[in-house]
Amino acid sequence: MKTLPLAALVLALLMPLLMPLPAIAAEKDPDTGLILADGWEVVRSNCTACHSAGLVTQNSGSRNYWLGLIRWMQATQNLWQFDAATEKTILDYLSTHYGVKEGARRQPLPRELMPVNPYKMDVDRS
Numbered sequence: 863m864k865t866l867p868l869a870a871l872v873l874a875l876l877m878p879l880l881m882p883l884p885a886i887a888a889e890k891d892p893d894t895g896l897i898l899a900d901g902w903e904v905v906r907s908n909c910t911a912c913h914s915a916g917l918v919t920q921n922s923g924s925r926n927y928w929l930g931l932i933r934w935m936q937a938t939q940n941l942w943q944f945d946a947a948t949e950k951t952i953l954d955y956l957s958t959h960y961g962v963k964e965g966a967r968r969q970p971l972p973r974e975l976m977p978v979n980p981y982k983m984d985v986d987r988s
């Protein structure tokens with residue numbers, strides 16, 4: 863029996879540690895980072911021609927936010943028009959998987975930590 867080269871042996875021993883942890887997050891396409899779910903290929907083919915998919919995946923918002931962005935790109939960035947079914951698929955995908963984040967906004971400050979409201983100040987004019 864040949865002796866395994868040390869590097870191979872070390873690697874074999876370390877393999878279990880290098881394996882990714884069981885996926886807690888949604889599975890993603892290794893090339894684009896898009897979450898693998900209904901409609902992702904439509905998004906890939908329509909949304910990664912001009913910029914990286916990273917621009918898509920790092921954003922999130924309501925269906926209306928995404929629609930507004932699409933209309934803006936169509937009006938100013940030469941994004942092509944989609945037929946209704948394609949647009950629905952894209953919006954369903956984006957608003958489901960890149961929707962409004964829970965708790966993305968901080969809680970309002972408690973009243974006692976708020977600055978004085980300049981419109982409500984009792985100005986002593988005596």
Ligand code: HEC
Pocket residue numbers: 905908909910911912913917918921931932935939940941942952956
């Ligand atoms: C025809 C080219 C083109 C296509 C196709 C395209 N975009 Fe864009 N998009 C742009 C340009 C240009 C920008 C501005 C890039 C910049 O600011 O650097 C942009 C910016 C964005 C941004 C960032 C907006 C911001 O507030 O910074 C997002 C998110 C985005 N696109 C999503 C999409 C999605 C989703 C699709 C598919 C429906 C798509 N894009 C398809 C051209 C395109």
